[in-house]
Amino acid sequence: MLFRDRMDAGEQLAEAIGLLNVKNVIILSLPRGGVPLGKIIAKKQGAPLDIILAKKIGHPTNPEYAIGAIAEGGAPILGDGYVEKLHAQWVEKEIPFIREEMARKRALYRESLKDSTLKDKNVVIVDDGIATGLTMFAAIKAVKEAGPKSVSVAVPVIPKTIYEQLKQTVDKVYAVKAPDDFLGGVGAYYASFPQLKDEQVKEILKS
Helix, strand or coil: CCECCHHHHHHHHHHHHCCCCCCCEEEEECCCCHHHHHHHHHHHHCCCEEECCEEEEEECCEEEEEEEEEECCCCCEECCCHHHHHCHHHHHHHHHHHHHHHHHHHHHHHCCCCCCCCCCCEEEEECCCCCCCHHHHHHHHHHHCCCCCEEEEEEEECCHHHHHHHHCCCCEEEEEECCCCCCCCHHHHECCCCCCCHHHHHHHHHC
């Protein structure tokens, strides 16, 4: 076990990042699990905290199996090439529902956030861990379309293969651990890994 909980993971990740030697930094957390870590990192950097909403696109017969992902303001990304051929109609129908859900979440969190722009900012996208990487890649795609100066990713744990892919996609990847033999799920690296509720996220953002 690497982390006691998300607070412990956030502290370890903040230490791995150190103090960034750039101006105009903004921390973007992926709700819900990435928000507690983003709060810690934003405080350490003296930077504002915001969110970037991203959601996986589930398989039509197994919603828990991700075949793609989409982030607010960005185009969807899909997994293996077969998805486009076999599930194109499903994805086309599913995307409006996902966008509607993200809009609802944005409205829910809005009162706890300040208006911010990503243009010409040094953006650090934070989550509580990465397994497949689909939602993170979708978030990166959406953020890049907003015209930032740089984009970095910070996560406590990530499979080594995804870590290497991300290094080719963003300016910097910060991680506490990038194992070759990933245990299959982010929660396997936490002693305590409860699902956060929207009200908890709102309170963290307000504070």
